[in-house]
Amino acid sequence: MNILVCIKRVPVTGGRIVLRDDEQAIETRHLGFAISPHEECGVEEAVRLVEQNGGESTVLTLGPPEAEEQIRDAMAVGINRGILLETSEEWDAQATAAAIVAAVEEERAAGTEYDLIFFGNESADTGNYQVGIRVAHALGRPCVTGLKKIELVGGRARCEQEIDDQRDVYDVALPAVVTVKEGLNLPRYPSVPGRLRAKKKPIDRKTPNPRPAALERVRLKLPPGEDKPTEILGHGPEAAPAVVELLRQIGVI
Amino acid sequence: MAVLALLEHDNGAIGDVATQVLSFGAAYAAAAGLPLHAVVIGPGGEAAAEPAGRFGVTTLHVAEHEGLVAYAPQAIARGVAELIGRLSPVAVIGAGSERGNEVFAHLGAITDLPFAANCIEAAPGEVAQVTRVRWGGSLLEEARVHGALKLLTLAPHSFEARPAAAAAQPAVERFTPVLSDVDLAVRVVERVQTQTGGGVSLASAKVVVSGGRGAGSAEGFAPIEELAGLLGGAVGCSRAVTIAGWRSHTDQVGQTGTKIAPEIYIACGISGATQHMAGCKGAKRILAVNTDPEVANTADFDYAVIGDLHQVLPAISAELRKAGLK
Ligand SMILES: Cc1cc2nc3c(=O)[nH]c(=O)nc-3n(C[C@H](O)[C@H](O)[C@H](O)COP(=O)(O)OP(=O)(O)OC[C@H]3O[C@@H](n4cnc5c(N)ncnc54)[C@H](O)[C@@H]3O)c2cc1C
Ligand SMILES: Nc1ncnc2c1ncn2[C@@H]1O[C@H](COP(=O)(O)O)[C@@H](O)[C@H]1O
Numbered sequence: 001m002n003i004l005v006c007i008k009r010v011p012v013t014g015g016r017i018v019l020r021d022d023e024q025a026i027e028t029r030h031l032g033f034a035i036s037p038h039e040e041c042g043v044e045e046a047v048r049l050v051e052q053n054g055g056e057s058t059v060l061t062l063g064p065p066e067a068e069e070q071i072r073d074a075m076a077v078g079i080n081r082g083i084l085l086e087t088s089e090e091w092d093a094q095a096t097a098a099a100i101v102a103a104v105e106e107e108r109a110a111g112t113e114y115d116l117i118f119f120g121n122e123s124a125d126t127g128n129y130q131v132g133i134r135v136a137h138a139l140g141r142p143c144v145t146g147l148k149k150i151e152l153v154g155g156r157a158r159c160e161q162e163i164d165d166q167r168d169v170y171d172v173a174l175p176a177v178v179t180v181k182e183g184l185n186l187p188r189y190p191s192v193p194g195r196l197r198a199k200k201k202p203i204d205r206k207t208p209n210p211r212p213a214a215l216e217r218v219r220l221k222l223p224p225g226e227d228k229p230t231e232i233l234g235h236g237p238e239a240a241p242a243v244v245e246l247l248r249q250i251g252v253i
Numbered sequence: 254m255a256v257l258a259l260l261e262h263d264n265g266a267i268g269d270v271a272t273q274v275l276s277f278g279a280a281y282a283a284a285a286g287l288p289l290h291a292v293v294i295g296p297g298g299e300a301a302a303e304p305a306g307r308f309g310v311t312t313l314h315v316a317e318h319e320g321l322v323a324y325a326p327q328a329i330a331r332g333v334a335e336l337i338g339r340l341s342p343v344a345v346i347g348a349g350s351e352r353g354n355e356v357f358a359h360l361g362a363i364t365d366l367p368f369a370a371n372c373i374e375a376a377p378g379e380v381a382q383v384t385r386v387r388w389g390g391s392l393l394e395e396a397r398v399h400g401a402l403k404l405l406t407l408a409p410h411s412f413e414a415r416p417a418a419a420a421a422q423p424a425v426e427r428f429t430p431v432l433s434d435v436d437l438a439v440r441v442v443e444r445v446q447t448q449t450g451g452g453v454s455l456a457s458a459k460v461v462v463s464g465g466r467g468a469g470s471a472e473g474f475a476p477i478e479e480l481a482g483l484l485g486g487a488v489g490c491s492r493a494v495t496i497a498g499w500r501s502h503t504d505q506v507g508q509t510g511t512k513i514a515p516e517i518y519i520a521c522g523i524s525g526a527t528q529h530m531a532g533c534k535g536a537k538r539i540l541a542v543n544t545d546p547e548v549a550n551t552a553d554f555d556y557a558v559i560g561d562l563h564q565v566l567p568a569i570s571a572e573l574r575k576a577g578l579k
Contacts, residue, residue, distance in 0.1 A: 013527045015551060017392055026392075037492065037509040094367060122354075122370075124508065124528075126394075127387055129370045130358035137362035142439045145326075145355050160445070163351070165454060168324065169443035182509040183502035186495075214367035218395040220387070230549040233540070236560035237568035243540070243558060244572045250538065252460050252484060252516050253578060 001055035003046040004107075005118040006100060006132070007039040007074060009067040010125045023219040025090070026125075035070045037182040038120030044187040045150065045180065046118055047078035053152070056080045058112075062087055062099050068203065075198035076190035082203035083107075090126070092213040097134035099208035104139060106206075116157070119179040121146045128215075136177035143177040144170045148184055255340060256282035256377075258291045258310070259333055259347040259356070265293070265300025270348045272414035275308035277375070277407045278346045279417060282309075285343055285377035290314060291423075292336055294329045295321045302423050309417035312424045314340075320432050324352070325440035330359030332430035337364070337402065343377065349386075349406035357406050366400040371408040386411075389508030389531035410535075453487040455504065460486030461515045461536075463506055465529075466493040467522015467543065467562055474500065476566035477521060483573045489513065491523050507532035521562040525551040542566065 011031040018027040035043065046057040059074040061067045062085040071082035085099050104114065117139075119132030136143030148167065149160035152174070159170045159178060190198075233242040247253045258278035260271045275291065282289040291305045292314040302313045316332040333345065333356070345360065347353040349371040361368035369375075373393070374384040381398040386408045398405070455461065462481040464474050474488065481488045489506040490499070506513055508528040514535030521542040523529060530553045533539060540556040541548045542565050548557050558565050 013388070013391070015525055015527065017388070017527055092367065094361075094365075121351075125388060127371060127389065128368075129354035130361055130368055133355065133358035134362045137359070140435075142435075143327075144439055146351055162447070164456075165447060167445045167447055168441040169445060170439055171442050172439055182492075182505070186498060186502075214399045215369055216397040216399065218382075218397060221393050221395065223390065223393055225552055227552055228555070230541075230551065230554045231556050232549060233556050233558050235558070237564050239558040239560065239565060240568035240572040243569050244576060246540070246556065247484070247517070247573075250516055253573065253576070 001049065001053045001115045002112055003049060003055065003057045003116045003118065004104065004114045005039065005042045005046045005057065005059045005074065005079065007035045007043065007059055007061050007070055008120070008123050008125070009033050009061060009063045009070045010036055010123070017222060019220055019222065023221065024217065025220065033066070033069060035073060036120050036124035038122070038124075038180055040187045041182055041184040042118035042120060042180045043074045043077060043079060044185050046116075048185070049116070049152065050080075051078070058083060060100065060103060061085070062091065062096055062208065064088065071203055072198045073190065075201045076194040077188055078194070080201060082201065084203055084205045085208045086205055087208065087210075090217070091210075092215045093126070093128040093130045093134065094214055095211040097131045097138065098211060100131070100135050101138040102208060103206065104135070113175070115174045117141075117177045119177065121179045121181045132177055132179040139177070141175055141177050142172040143179070144172055145179040147178055147180045150178060150180075150184070255288050255290045255312075255342045256285060257336070257340060257342040257345045258289060259345060259353070260291050260293050260301055260305070261348055261350065261353060262293050262295070262298060262301050264297030267301050267304050269414065270350060270409055272304070272308060273410070273412050274346060274348050274407050275305065275310065276414045277412045279309045281344060281346060281375055281377055287343060288312070290340065290342070292316065292333060294332050299425050299427075302425050306423045307416045307420045308414075309421060310423045311421060312426060315425060315427045316430050317427065318429050318432055320437045320440070323441040325437055326352070326355045327359050327439055328430075328432050328436040329356050330363055331432055331436045333360055334363045335430045336428070342402065344381070344403040344405060347406050349408045353406050357404050360404055364402065364404070366402055366404055367398055368404040369396060369398050370406050372405050373408050373411040375405055377403070381405075389528065390534055391508075391527040391531050453485065455487045455489055455506070455511045455513055458487035458513070459516045460484040460519070461489045461506070461513050461533075462486055462519045462521065463489035463491065463523060464494060464521050464562070465491035465523030466497075468494065468499070469522075469563075471499040473563065476563060476570065479570050480519070480566050483570055483578050486515070491526075491529050520554070521566065524548070525553055
């Protein structure tokens, strides 16, 4: 079975977000980068499914050359191959989906047909909630979103989606596209040998065709926050009466 | 021409999110100088006519089809797309809920038009101007939406529901969309209960006591559970805790966890990373318990106790017992 996982490189923003002077992006000079938690669960699930059923897993990202780091992270936990669609800028969802579809079609022409394509339910940074669904339409495949569980039985996928305190179940034929959420599984940590093996795994680098943004970013801004100071209720156990007094004032006891 | 609002409903009953969508849609329609229409898909939809009228809807489109009894996102989008073909609206506006965003992504794919998810402001025009939410609410984006038809969802609880000055009785127009097996291939076939009663749900708890990396271990949650129990609240945690395997992901608060809105959120041994705070923006007050005095500089924390949670929390619990709580 062949599985593709689409991941995105995003900054780990820490305690506060600082914007670049041109307001086009987050200032990332002092930040690390990661794969979003939803997508990390997609990576883990792909690795498990290939361990159980045989086959090959591939990870794809559209991003800057440095996104190789996130591809290697995915490889370190067991992904076999990588595809890096190199761009210098953030693309809108339609352009991203079109580039992913083109890459999947090139793979097909080269003999690799994906039985399952994993996406995150939404990307951590732009939160467009749509790239996976757009790719599914273009490829003519069913798409189930927001999964917390997936089981493969006889060429079909039984998918569970969390909705309030319940789970809705879907049953679709493969090949399919799924979008997943954190909580689907508990991703493993990369081992040292895993990291070493990752360095030798193959990455295909391509330059996708740009397409003008139909959802065009003008500027980013921070939400208006009330910059009120934090009231220190006390230090150590001696603060307990002050905390209980607060709880009483606000009526929770 | 019109502006079209897609309403989520349960047998014609619409909730707060749908009334916010109607108000947002009414404002957009007024700015564009066009009437507001609404569409409901699935059984019992015509009962939405009365509430829709209160928000100024002139025509309610009711789509019914035997395949639309269980939730089927692509089929719903196909139904809306059929109506778009007849009505040529300048915009379709829906809820930025999981399901709303899913249906709109299908609409975007079917029409090959951009879709702006989770808007909080929108101005109509040949090119629409929107402000939308990124990073789970930690960042905003001003954007221009191109294309003949604008597809927008409204971020939940970001626009106040305001009934129109004069209620109207909307015209009701029924239709049965043409749906293929492919449109219906993805639909809910079963619903299973996960929560087995008891316990307070994190999403609706009045008090949430959370632990982060500072809890130190799974066992380190004992004082957090004790305090939550005394206050009749729920236990939450940060992602550092779930990835360490100390608690299950169902307890995680944050951008990729549960969004909470308690009267008070007590965050113990949690540094206040933006992705964590994205989950508790709805809390009325936030109290941090942290060994690091620097937490006082985190804008989101209203109150702080500086100290080790393993000493501070038992002292609070003891004080509550003295006050008669069990
Ligand atoms: C895309 C993305 C999505 C994310 N989604 C989420 C999410 O949904 N939820 C989430 O929580 N995180 C999320 N994160 C992770 C987030 O960025 C932080 O890494 C995480 O919230 C940190 O958890 P923490 O505060 O427990 O740990 P730390 O940041 O390590 O903080 C530990 C704190 O404990 C204090 N401390 C230590 N010992 C004690 C003690 N004995 N008593 C009191 N205080 C003590 C320390 O001073 C420190 O402030 C996400 C990250 C990314 C990139
Ligand atoms: N630049 C990208 N490269 C690879 N995958 C992406 C990219 N952008 C989005 N995706 C995938 O599409 C999902 C949904 O993204 P979005 O529609 O932006 O919310 C993400 O969780 C990723 O799995």
